[in-house]
Amino acid sequence: MALELFDSKAQELRAFTPITPGHVSMYVCGPTVQSAPHLGHLRSALVYDILQRWLSASGHEVTMVRNVTDIDDKVLVNAGNRDWREFAKEVEAKFDDAYAKLSLREPTHKPHATEHIDDMVALVQKLIKLGHAYQAADGSANVFFDTASWPRYGELTNQKLENMEGETDASHGRKSPNDFALFKAHKPEEPETAAWKTPWGLARPGWHIECSAMAKHFLGESFDIHGGGLDLRFPHHENELAQSSAAGDSFANFWLHNALVTINGNKMSKSLGNGVSVEQLTEAGSWGAIRYWLSSAQYRSNLDYSESSIRDAQAALDRIVGFLKRTTNTRRVEVDFDFIPLEFKEAMDSDLNVPGALAVIHERVRAGNTAFDGKDEAKLSECVEQVKAMMAVLGLTFAYQEPLYTEEFSKQVEDLIQKRHEAKMAKDFARADEIRVELEELGVTLNDMKDITMWSFNG
RNA sequence: GGUGGAGUGGCUGAGCGGCCCAAAGCAACAGCCUGCAAAGCUGUCAACCCACGGGUUCAAAUCCCGUCUCCACCUCCA
Structure with missing residues (x-):
C-alpha cells in the first residue's frame, strides 16, 4: 500500500506520487510574526513535521520550505513605537523556541518575506504583462490582481466570484471588490523602512504574493505539496493559486489543510481571547505530552482542547516511556525503520492516521510489557525495537532519554x-x-x- | 446567501460497505503480583443498531434522501 493524501483542491484522497521520483518538495505557510504562538500554530507546524518525517522514513528525500511573514499590517501595528524589524525578530524567536521545544525538524529553507521582494516584483511584473494585474487607477503604488481576468479564480475553494462578499472598503484604486493587493503603496504614517522601491513607487508586498514568490524561488514552477491551516484556504491559498497559475506556473500538485485547534468547540484565536499560553501548557505536562496530544487527532479533524487534555496525554505518553525505561536499562537498540510494524505503516499511509499509529504503539507496548514480565527476551527485544522506531517516526523520541549514569x-x-x-x-x-x-x-x-x-x- | 466539514462509550478519539457484538488512550472498578506500594499484567466498565427519520443492499457507523444541532471560511487568522 502506498501513501494516500487528501487533496483539498480535488476534495478527495489521492495516491501520492512525487513529481520527481524519490524526491518530495513541499511548501508550508509559516507564521506571520505578529504575536506569540499558540496551540493552533503548533499543531499546524507539527502536522507537516510528521508528514516530512514519514516521507523521509519511507525513503524520500524531502525539501521543505516554511516561510516567515515578517512584514504585514499587523506586524507594523503591533510593533507600536518600536522598530518593527526588531519586533518581528523577537516574535520569530518565540516561534523558533516553541518549535524547537516541540522537537520539530528544521525546514530545508526558512525564507523571510523581506528577503524576497525582488522575486515578488518580478512575479507581479509578469502578471501585469499578461493582463492579470494592474496598478491602481488613482496612480498610487497599489497593485492589484485582476480577478475578473482569471476565470479559474475560486477553483481551490469551489466558490464563484458572484457569491463572494469581497472587500468592503473597495477603493484604493481597485476595479472590483474581489481584487486583492499584490503591493500596497507606502503610507506616510508607516516607517520608511517598511517600504521598498518598486516599478510602481514605494510599496510593501501584500501577503499572498509572498508565498507564491518564495515557493517559486525555492521549489520552481511546480512542486508536490502545499500545506497550511484550514483558515488559510481562502483567501490566502486561493489567491496564491490564482497568481501563480495566472503567471503560467502549475504550482502545487497537492493541497493539504490541517483542521484547527478548538477550545470548547470554538476556534482558538486572538480575537476571541481564548488562546492557551505556552505557560499554561507546560504546567499541565511536558513538551513531549504536548506533542503527543497535538498528534492524537487525525490532522483533518478538529482537536478540542480542555483542561485535562495535556494531563491525559502525559499519562498515555508515560505509559510508553515507562515501558522503554523499565525494559531498556540494560539494552541498547538502534532505531531501524525496518522494525516498523505493517499496521503502523498502513495507518500512516492512510492520510497520516496518527491516532491509528499511536494505537499500534500502545499495542506493542502491552505485548512488550507482557514479554518483559514473562522474561521472553526475544519477543521483548522485538517490541522495544518496534516501539522505538515508531516513536522516532512520530518525532517523539525526545520525550525519553537513554539513561545516562556512571x-x-x-x-x-x-x-x-x-x-x-x-x-x-x-x-x-x-x-x-x-x-x-x-x-x-x-x-x-x-x-x-x-x-x-x-x-x-x-x- | 455561498463553500467546506462534523455529530461514535464518562472524556479524548480511530474506523468510512462484510474482518465492527466499533481500535487505542485517559478516567473508574476488581483480581494477579508485592511485606505494603508503584509499575506491569488480566478482567470489568462501557457506544442501548455509531444525532434523528426514511431508503438502497444478501450486508451500513460506513452509501443515498430528509431533518436537527454544531464548527470553519467568504479578503486579519495555523
Missing part, C-alpha cells in the same frame, strides 16, 4: 538495593521503605519482581 552511580544504587533486600529479609520494612525513598530522591524507580528487583533511572 558505573559508580550504578554500584551505589545496587548497594542500596542489596541493603533494602537485606532489610526486607529481616522484616525491617521501615528501613526498606527508607531506602526506597532514598533511591527515589536519587531519581531511581524500583520495580519489584518475583525474584529480582529491577531499577530504572529518570535522569
Whole structure:
C-alpha cells in the first residue's frame, strides 16, 4: 500500500506520487510574526513535521520550505513605537523556541518575506504583462490582481466570484471588490523602512504574493505539496493559486489543510481571547505530552482542547516511556525503520492516521510489557525495537532519554538495593521503605519482581 | 446567501460497505503480583443498531434522501 493524501483542491484522497521520483518538495505557510504562538500554530507546524518525517522514513528525500511573514499590517501595528524589524525578530524567536521545544525538524529553507521582494516584483511584473494585474487607477503604488481576468479564480475553494462578499472598503484604486493587493503603496504614517522601491513607487508586498514568490524561488514552477491551516484556504491559498497559475506556473500538485485547534468547540484565536499560553501548557505536562496530544487527532479533524487534555496525554505518553525505561536499562537498540510494524505503516499511509499509529504503539507496548514480565527476551527485544522506531517516526523520541549514569552511580544504587533486600529479609520494612525513598530522591524507580528487583533511572 | 466539514462509550478519539457484538488512550472498578506500594499484567466498565427519520443492499457507523444541532471560511487568522 502506498501513501494516500487528501487533496483539498480535488476534495478527495489521492495516491501520492512525487513529481520527481524519490524526491518530495513541499511548501508550508509559516507564521506571520505578529504575536506569540499558540496551540493552533503548533499543531499546524507539527502536522507537516510528521508528514516530512514519514516521507523521509519511507525513503524520500524531502525539501521543505516554511516561510516567515515578517512584514504585514499587523506586524507594523503591533510593533507600536518600536522598530518593527526588531519586533518581528523577537516574535520569530518565540516561534523558533516553541518549535524547537516541540522537537520539530528544521525546514530545508526558512525564507523571510523581506528577503524576497525582488522575486515578488518580478512575479507581479509578469502578471501585469499578461493582463492579470494592474496598478491602481488613482496612480498610487497599489497593485492589484485582476480577478475578473482569471476565470479559474475560486477553483481551490469551489466558490464563484458572484457569491463572494469581497472587500468592503473597495477603493484604493481597485476595479472590483474581489481584487486583492499584490503591493500596497507606502503610507506616510508607516516607517520608511517598511517600504521598498518598486516599478510602481514605494510599496510593501501584500501577503499572498509572498508565498507564491518564495515557493517559486525555492521549489520552481511546480512542486508536490502545499500545506497550511484550514483558515488559510481562502483567501490566502486561493489567491496564491490564482497568481501563480495566472503567471503560467502549475504550482502545487497537492493541497493539504490541517483542521484547527478548538477550545470548547470554538476556534482558538486572538480575537476571541481564548488562546492557551505556552505557560499554561507546560504546567499541565511536558513538551513531549504536548506533542503527543497535538498528534492524537487525525490532522483533518478538529482537536478540542480542555483542561485535562495535556494531563491525559502525559499519562498515555508515560505509559510508553515507562515501558522503554523499565525494559531498556540494560539494552541498547538502534532505531531501524525496518522494525516498523505493517499496521503502523498502513495507518500512516492512510492520510497520516496518527491516532491509528499511536494505537499500534500502545499495542506493542502491552505485548512488550507482557514479554518483559514473562522474561521472553526475544519477543521483548522485538517490541522495544518496534516501539522505538515508531516513536522516532512520530518525532517523539525526545520525550525519553537513554539513561545516562556512571558505573559508580550504578554500584551505589545496587548497594542500596542489596541493603533494602537485606532489610526486607529481616522484616525491617521501615528501613526498606527508607531506602526506597532514598533511591527515589536519587531519581531511581524500583520495580519489584518475583525474584529480582529491577531499577530504572529518570535522569 | 455561498463553500467546506462534523455529530461514535464518562472524556479524548480511530474506523468510512462484510474482518465492527466499533481500535487505542485517559478516567473508574476488581483480581494477579508485592511485606505494603508503584509499575506491569488480566478482567470489568462501557457506544442501548455509531444525532434523528426514511431508503438502497444478501450486508451500513460506513452509501443515498430528509431533518436537527454544531464548527470553519467568504479578503486579519495555523
